[in-house]
Amino acid sequence: MKIVEDDESFKEKSYSNGGVYIGKFKGKLFHGIGKYTWSNGTIYEGDWVDGKRTGKGLMIWPSGIKYECEFLTKLNDDVYVGKFNRKLFHDNKKYKWSNRTIYEGDWVDGAMTGKGVMIWPSGTKYEGEFYESYLHGRGTLTRENSCVYTGDWRMDANRGIGQVVHLGSGIYDGLWKEGIPEGNGKFTWKNGSIYEGNWKKGNINGKGIMMWANGDIFNGFWSNGLKHGSGVYIFANGRVYVGTWSKGLKDGKGTFYYPYGSKQSSLLKKLCVVLSSKVSKTRVNPSLSKKAPSSGRSKDSSRPFSHKTFNEDQSKMSCVVYEREYKEGKLL
Structure with a gap:
């Protein structure tokens, strides 16, 4: 037609x-x-x-x-096994289409409504709630050798709260809209990396925290899966960088914090407390500018930068502070 x-x-x-x-x-x-x-x-x-x-x-x-x-x-060439009610399917029975798709479950006035199981010729299987022949309500869709989604459905699309297990990559658990992640959600990769925060149109977008398997952490803003905007990057060795990013690259002014004895996790936690409450009050004296020490040198590190020793009696720790400025990932 x-x-x-x-x-x-x-x-x-x-x-x-x-x-x-x-x-x-x-x-x-x-x-x-x-x-x-x-x-x-x-x-x-x-x-x-x-x-x-x-x-x-x-x-x-x-x-x-x-x-x-x-x-x-x-019925044409399709096969329905069950009862009829005024020529309407109306029973908890089985229906098989001519293309070998099979449904077994509840019917109301000729439409799949209630709980049931749908199996497609490809092997994809849905088990859960239906409404007027739509996947609608709560259910689980299993795609062979691909993924398993369990959660909310609305008119054949993942919408609401749900979890998908990708057999080859990891697990997403969070909000969905029209079949793709949208809103707050958490993705755990098979290698142990974790992202928890906002999603938009299936991409990491907005405010969120990424914890990589190597121990690095980024807490800040994202755009299409890339660091974009302000944020705090905590390295596994305890170093901290507070600044801005553009399309995944450092861009603009930022500050490095090198805690003494930063390999100790307890010290890193104390540093995070200090940063969240005190860093905005810290001022760097421009007169203390000098060349970067060789231990922290990069190809651009011969340029002068500001630093100071930061002490916080309450936390009983100290760190060295370096101010830097970047342009599209390159140190100025």
Whole structure:
């Protein structure tokens, strides 16, 4: 069935939920031939009666899965095992489509509604809640040799709170929107690295903390998976850099803190307390400028920089402070 979108009797209307309908109406209801596209990309093209899918049609999911179906009428080549209620599926039974997709579970008025299990020919399996033939509610989708998602669903898309286990990389646990991570979430890689913070359109974006497997930690702002904006980078050896980044590179003024005996974890914790409450009050005396010591030298370290010894009696520790300035990752 093909919708002729330039047919003068057809009208197009967009809805606040992101859906778009092209077809015939009866008052404000879909009625006759029409095509409805949901915000997640799912498409139904076929017959409508009083706003409901009724008759022959074609369903297409974002994954590319398609099947021709018939709502509330005869079965065509599909096979349904169960009872009928006024020609509607209405039982906890099994239905098999001609493309070998299988559903077994609850039905209400001809639609998969309630709890059930859907198995596709590819081996992908969904077990959970359905509503009007959508994956909708709480459920688990298992893709063979790929990933397992357990969480909330809305109209065939991951939306709400859920966890996905990627067999080859790691685990994401957090918020979803239209099938991708969006909002607060935590990703744990198989090598032990962990990110916890904000996500946008499936990417690390906004405020968050990255803890690498080697012991380094970054607490700050991100854009598309890269450090971007202000932040604090704590090295595994205890050094701390407070500054700004642009597209993953140091960019702008920043300050290095070298705690004495910084290999001790207890000292590092004390330093973090000091930084969070006292660093904004610390001033560096420009008259103390000198060349970088050889132990901390890089290819640009021969340039002068400011430093001082920072003491905090309450925490009983001290550290050396160096001010630096970078441009696109290069020391000025």
